[in-house]
Amino acid sequence: xxxxxxxxxxxxxxxxDTNNREVADFIREREPSFNLCIACGGxxxxxxxxxxxxxxxxxxxxxxxxxxxxxxxxxxxxxxxCGKCSLVCPRGVNTRNVLFLARQAFQKxxxxxx
Amino acid sequence: xxxxxxxxxFNIGLYFIIFYAVTRSIIWFSELxxxxxxxxxxxxxxxxxxxxxKEIFMESLIHRKILKSNLRLGYMHMSLAxxxxxxxxxxxxxxxxxGTRHLNPPYKAIFFKFFNPDHGKTFLESGYSFLMxxxxxxxxxxxIMAVIKRFSPKVVGMKQTTRLKxxxxxxxxxxxxxxxxxxxxxxxxxxxxxxxxxxxxxxxAWLAPFLPANEVAYPFWWLYSLSLGTFFVLLxxxxxxxxxxxxxxxxxxxxGIRTGDKASTFSEVAVHSxxxxxxxxxxxxxxxxxxxxNIQSAYLLKSIRQxxxxxxxxxxxxxxxxxDQICPVGIELSPIRMIERRKAKSDHSYTNTWKGYFRAKHDxxxxxxxxxxxxxxxxxxxxxxxxxxxFAGCMTHLTPSIKSSMIKILEASGLSWSFIxxxxxxxxxxxxxxxxxxxxxxxxxxxxSQVIWKSGAHTLVTSCPICYKVFRESYYLDVEVLHHSQFIxxxxxxxxxxxNFLHKRVTYHSPCELGRHSGVYDEPKExxxxxxxxxxxxxxxxxxxxxxxxxxxxxxxxxxxxxxxAGVAAELTxxxxxxxxxxxxxxxxxxTPATNTRIADISEIVAQALVVPSNTKKNPEQERKxxxxxxxxxx
Numbered sequence: 001x002x003x004x005x006x007x008x009x010x011x012x013x014x015x016x017d018t019n020n021r022e023v024a025d026f027i028r029e030r031e032p033s034f035n036l037c038i039a040c041g042g043x044x045x046x047x048x049x050x051x052x053x054x055x056x057x058x059x060x061x062x063x064x065x066x067x068x069x070x071x072x073x074x075x076x077x078x079x080x081x082c083g084k085c086s087l088v089c090p091r092g093v094n095t096r097n098v099l100f101l102a103r104q105a106f107q108k109x110x111x112x113x114x
Numbered sequence: 115x116x117x118x119x120x121x122x123x124f125n126i127g128l129y130f131i132i133f134y135a136v137t138r139s140i141i142w143f144s145e146l147x148x149x150x151x152x153x154x155x156x157x158x159x160x161x162x163x164x165x166x167x168k169e170i171f172m173e174s175l176i177h178r179k180i181l182k183s184n185l186r187l188g189y190m191h192m193s194l195a196x197x198x199x200x201x202x203x204x205x206x207x208x209x210x211x212x213g214t215r216h217l218n219p220p221y222k223a224i225f226f227k228f229f230n231p232d233h234g235k236t237f238l239e240s241g242y243s244f245l246m247x248x249x250x251x252x253x254x255x256x257x258i259m260a261v262i263k264r265f266s267p268k269v270v271g272m273k274q275t276t277r278l279k280x281x282x283x284x285x286x287x288x289x290x291x292x293x294x295x296x297x298x299x300x301x302x303x304x305x306x307x308x309x310x311x312x313x314x315x316x317x318x319a320w321l322a323p324f325l326p327a328n329e330v331a332y333p334f335w336w337l338y339s340l341s342l343g344t345f346f347v348l349l350x351x352x353x354x355x356x357x358x359x360x361x362x363x364x365x366x367x368x369x370g371i372r373t374g375d376k377a378s379t380f381s382e383v384a385v386h387s388x389x390x391x392x393x394x395x396x397x398x399x400x401x402x403x404x405x406x407x408n409i410q411s412a413y414l415l416k417s418i419r420q421x422x423x424x425x426x427x428x429x430x431x432x433x434x435x436x437x438d439q440i441c442p443v444g445i446e447l448s449p450i451r452m453i454e455r456r457k458a459k460s461d462h463s464y465t466n467t468w469k470g471y472f473r474a475k476h477d478x479x480x481x482x483x484x485x486x487x488x489x490x491x492x493x494x495x496x497x498x499x500x501x502x503x504x505f506a507g508c509m510t511h512l513t514p515s516i517k518s519s520m521i522k523i524l525e526a527s528g529l530s531w532s533f534i535x536x537x538x539x540x541x542x543x544x545x546x547x548x549x550x551x552x553x554x555x556x557x558x559x560x561x562x563s564q565v566i567w568k569s570g571a572h573t574l575v576t577s578c579p580i581c582y583k584v585f586r587e588s589y590y591l592d593v594e595v596l597h598h599s600q601f602i603x604x605x606x607x608x609x610x611x612x613x614n615f616l617h618k619r620v621t622y623h624s625p626c627e628l629g630r631h632s633g634v635y636d637e638p639k640e641x642x643x644x645x646x647x648x649x650x651x652x653x654x655x656x657x658x659x660x661x662x663x664x665x666x667x668x669x670x671x672x673x674x675x676x677x678x679x680a681g682v683a684a685e686l687t688x689x690x691x692x693x694x695x696x697x698x699x700x701x702x703x704x705x706t707p708a709t710n711t712r713i714a715d716i717s718e719i720v721a722q723a724l725v726v727p728s729n730t731k732k733n734p735e736q737e738r739k740x741x742x743x744x745x746x747x748x749x
Contacts, residue, residue: 033671046512051538053491077488080541080558081549082508083665087703092672100549100668 019067026105027064027098034098036091037061043085043095049078057085057095064102073106116214116229120332121221124339127346128220134350134471135358142362145379150371157369166365174360175199179442183393186270190263191391193256195357200249208242224342227300227314228335234309247313250300253293261290267392276390276412279420281470285348291341299338302331351470353416356389360443363387373449375552381453384445388415394437394447399660403681404674406430411437411447418454420470426669428454432678433548433666434626439656455550489557492540497569500532503593505562505585507578508541509699516577516699519721520598524575526724527610531575534565544584545665555588563589575601577717579628579698580665586632597628599638599697599716606644612725618646618692620719623682623705624658625698638697638716645723649689659685661696663704676708683709695719 027034037058044056055078063072076099085095146154157163172178175196181188202223209223210216212233222229234243263270264286278286297314304310305318306327321327349355363383371380394411401407409430417424428451438447497503504524510516524531540562543555566574566589574593576582582597589595596604605611622642628634635655642648653659662670662678683705686694694709696702697716706713 031669048508048538048540049491052493077554078491080489080543080554081545081551081668082541083545084508084512086672087509087512087700094669094671096545096549096665097668 014066021067023105024064027101031097033093036093042088046084046088076102120336120339123343127343131346142379153369162368166368169364190256190259193252197253227303231303231307243311247311251313276392281351285352288341288344295334295338299334302327353390356387359386373446377453385415385418387443393440397436397440399678403678424454430669432660432664434660435630495565497534497565498532500530502529502531502573503534503571505534505576507581510577513699516715519717522721527605542581542584544580548666579625583627583632602641603637613645613723616646616723620646620693620695621649621651621686621691623696625701626660651686661701661704663700679704679708687711
């Protein structure tokens, strides 16, 4: 069959039955300001790691809340914890702690050996 | 032979504690690293021994440092420690001089009055009794203060006092009972025999007429012996273990042993040397500005001693270093906190109090799996060849006015310079180190080091004290690292830049990382004096405050940070200055929303005062464009 450059796109629905929100819960419990995020993207704009890679705290935040942990797990180690994101955050999210806790969560929780 | 069953509890306690102290010292000594053992041996036969004896007398007995910072608290500690020492010393002499024979066992001295009730009849004896009563009165005066402090810390000039666990409370009660029971026991015995001096004699004479003094005295002798025995037995479980260990600490420190990066015998001795005097609690801004009262160094050391989970306590600290300065025992508190941060969380924390007699094993960091480099995505950066490198740092990129001011100053200096991280550089690594992730930090350090090596520069100027500290201490560079305040000071000294005097009244906030941690106090102030009227505040140099924004604390919420910042800003703007000057972009960023006074970085005020030769003045549009570019704003 000729290839016309088309393919079937991956499903994009959020599957609450299979998603694992353990990591988000771990963070939320220890850093309640995790919930305040309005996904404005200020953090991602100021981020050094985001400057060179596709790392983005805004995206990480959304994905973790949804329980889609694969990409955050891969990306979390790119963060340098420099804290620029916490200075620009308009909602006062303690972003450094969110990132630090996410690291810890992926190390601690079962099934996540980083 | 003089013997009575009531001395048994005391003897059990005393011989137990002696046995315990000897065993533990042997274990500690055997676990020292080889260089430290050599240091200790050299110290024992060298100058360190004399120094240590002097320091033990001044600090462990007189408590000079506590006296200096808080007179009433110092008196309390001194009367208990020095008083007790004198009581033991003169008690032993008394038993030796006036007893039936020389070289008595300890209980003969402690319970001398019981075994020699009619002592104090002759002139010499009554003189000696007077001395002993005087010492007892000295101790009791301190004890009264200690009791009052427990219920109302303000009386001894403290805002807070340490909280206690049940075992601490039993030990504390037995300590408190020791001297009153001695007073009553001696008084009643004196009353029965008509001896005793101004204290015991008077109380005895007053009680004897309507009490069968000799019979009533006996239970008090039991109580005295029991409380001493209980205190000795509980000593290893409580903070009172600092009494013997502090001597070791002083001797080890004078021999040149220091707290390293890992838990060692020295850090363990240091942890056990804390007397929980509480000076660090009063000094902590987290306590008096943000109302967080469970994470101070005294509590950290306590939870290490009890082998409970220290993770949260260790992380929740600004690492400003104010407690390191005030600690009367001289414990290196911040290094110990950093050891705790690096440590993998221990799983075997126990709740059984009695296990405290046995040593908790050092928690060696868990072996982490080899992780592949996390920052291999960083592009290769090439800094231009220049004499002077300028590293703005992450925080400076978020305060573009500092960056543009520095560019202006560097341009005016006429030096050949290069901007390393013009397009948003890579973090210096200190934030990762502060979170206890040293390995990751090392990767960034290597990355930045390569950029700096390749440039061939001889001076590295940074605008951020956080970067300044890590460049100086953790990088292996052969360049001179300067904070921009030092750099500007050099320019002024050399006469490379000319400045107008701005007629402004300013105060200066010394950033922790620059001042307390790196010892740079004077250069920024001299630069400020060059361009403005610097007014002094109550928080100069060693006494400077932390803005609250410190990267050292990863857990503190923005609200609490703001509370600390507001407290600092209020303290430093009491004179209502035109500007509050700081030397750190992070301090500037934290303090700005906390006050109405204008906050400026030292480079900004210098750039404002700078006389730019007219021929080098660029057209304003181009300058504006440059600022826009440096702030990475595109239109």
